[in-house]
Amino acid sequence: MPELERHSFDVLVIGAGGAGLRAAIEAREHGMRTAVLCKSLFGKAHTVMAEGGIAAAMGNVNSSDSWQVHFRDTMRGGKFLNNWRMAELHAQEAPQRVWELETYGALFDRTKDGRISQRNFGGHEYPRLAHVGDRTGLELIRTLQQKIVSLQQEDFKEFGDYEERLRVFQEFTVTDLVKDGDRIAGVFGYWRESGRFVLFEAPAVILATGGIGKSFKVTSNSWEYTGDGHALALRAGASLINMEFIQFHPTGMVWPPSVKGILVTESVRGDGGVLRNSEGKRFMFDYIPEVFKDKYADNEEEGDRWYTDQANNRRPPELLPRDEVARAINSEVKAGRGSPHGGVFLDVSTRLPAEEIRKRLPSMHHQFKELADVDITAQPMEVGPTCHYVMGGVEVDPDTGSSSVAGLYAAGEVSGGMHGSNRLGGNSLSDLLVFGRRAGAGASEYVRALDSRPAVPEETVTEARATALKPFQQEGGENPYTLHMELQQSMNDLVGIIRRQGEMEEALQRLEKLKERAQSLTVEGHQQFNPGWHLALDLRNMLLVSECVAKAALLRTESRGGHTRDDHPSMDAEWRRKLLVCNVDGDRVSVEEKPQIPIRGDLLDLFDRTELEKYLTAEELS
């Protein structure tokens, strides 16, 4: 057996998207020797795909905005299932996190008086999203990447080594968390390039691995989104919450087939784009749900006036929260009023001058021109729902990001609770920054307070290596690509945007069989940059996480946010008080109910009683 490469750090961050990088910056600034481990090249993480902006109540465009209004919008968007403490911290701290990015060198679009410009977005009462055209995610990732480089330059000046206190291990996959008794002791994984194994010893690990979209066929997510952090946490003994809530973004590309699912930013609608069916009708006016009736325009004239006069008009229903819009599109297509390729029309060409579209939505213009031969300044786009985001994730302490396992932290999409049953657009990037920073600080405090560092038990290393090598040692087994495609098809068809009991039961049976077949996967070639092998290992995570999604979705007999039951179409106030918690024992997922912590009184007082009556039980209101 070749010598195992070993490293030792104070804090390990898994994932190099917005949350991971912000966490790493914080840990390093707390004096921790910090490493970032990421599956792709540094700077390529999925955060680059975020388009619309970062939600933060800075009040630059409308001074009536405040953290309280942002908090209210977030809770409404999540249908009050959110962890209210996370929503509170998020709304309070987001502006600081955005301003801080400017000190790192970010260049946001500006208002006339030179401040950061803010745009409208679904579910946000005021223009709130700091943005750079429609490539805000790229700006965020590059800014954080460059901040890390700047910290490394400081270390170079002080120690003559760029990587003295902060090092990035890129194209590296973590396969297992390693524990010493009850607490985290490090991680085990492999270099994607060489396939060589590495052991990292560290008392604290921050998961910032993003989502799970690659378990679904139509998704806006890249290959990285295989639920690694979710599965690592489960196997290490932490619990996941809210896994039944998956956001299907209403507007993904539907044609050509090879780009099906790729995101079309919500900014198209925020900037005036409208949805029409094959009859040319703006159908969203037919889909305003009862709870939002007083907040949205019921006629086109008022909706159109809102873009220029928000004080005296209600917003157009195209800007309802994403779950509502996605369901509406789904219904229109089902009713036979869809576009030729099975979506609906999203049109900005008749709403804004061509020059303005190119300026405000440059990457959408580019994307449609290059990939679909569609000029969005002259033609409508065809769009339909695409699996975009998982609201569920590791159950964490809101203030520190700590999971129930000592030394294990989570931030960003891999954590659960903040967004409740549905995330508002723009709240993801701010979530990454607010809770990335908090997890970095939380992990640092934990390490500082330790009396003794954990030790890695050698047998767990041997075991982790054996698990990772298994696909090479079996002959005549199945191709991981085949299994992956079957998994994606099953999740898409049976646990997708509209769910039914019978279908989910079938999904669980199929998952059982897939799990069995996954035991005997075979990969060809050797360990050096071998995508077949990588997929075989990622499949283990996807299967475990998919089981959580299907089991939790089957149990929740109501419809709320990113969980729509055809057989239980209404929202049930009793269910709002319950979280579904997933744990794993061996390779079995168990799901249990757990009561929600009641919302703090002063936060409840931010809402009208009539609004609370739509969500809370009579008992809670008394």
Next chain:
Amino acid sequence: MSYQGKFRVWRGDDSGGALEDFTVEVNEGEVVLDIIHRLQATQAPDLAVRWNCKAGKCGSCSAEINGRPRLLCMTRMSVFEESETITVTPMRTFPIIRDLVTDVSFNYTKAREVPSFAPPKDLAPGEYRMQQVDVERSQEFRKCIECFLCQNTCHVVRDHEENKEAFSGPRFLMRVAELEMHPLDTADRVDQAQDDHGLGYCNITKCCSEVCPEHIHITDNALIPMKERVADRKYDPIVWLGNKLFRR
């Protein structure tokens, strides 16, 4: 709609390799990366390729298609004749790791050598004020997705390993220009560009701008203005005389 396309894909590692022929299904609307993925799923499961977003936003899937530096995910199959054999090779300027994957660490090394944004000391977070027209120049450069195709195509380093030490390449000269044009950056970057990053090696053939998938005007808007600033400082006879007399 679909047809059997002919492909030649370079396969091998740092010890050598060769073009391998494949015949593979091509469907309407597909891009070259779709075909590479189909090869992985059906004929060559260990074919190495980097990719992520598949939407031209992350800059991972850079390679050379029929000799031209391009993103695999943004090259539509419809730009080729059905009968054409399409050759896919790794970027030539960087060392091979395996198949289509190259070692791009040169770029990360160069990135570290550019001194970071130097913020104004007297402004607290939230107090930054900049006009849109002033940020737009640097914003153009910040559209860069770091696909490194410009670095790959630049003749200063493409066939001249010996220049890599002294020359940062278009991507990072553009980064210097971006910081130089940042309305609030306090550092002076003109001398650096010439002395530390090798701006003088660039003879503005615009190859970098031509291959940029983001259509950034690297040469016209970043490199030439930097050269002008260098010329103003270093070669203007009055400034030269002033420097001699007053020894800055």
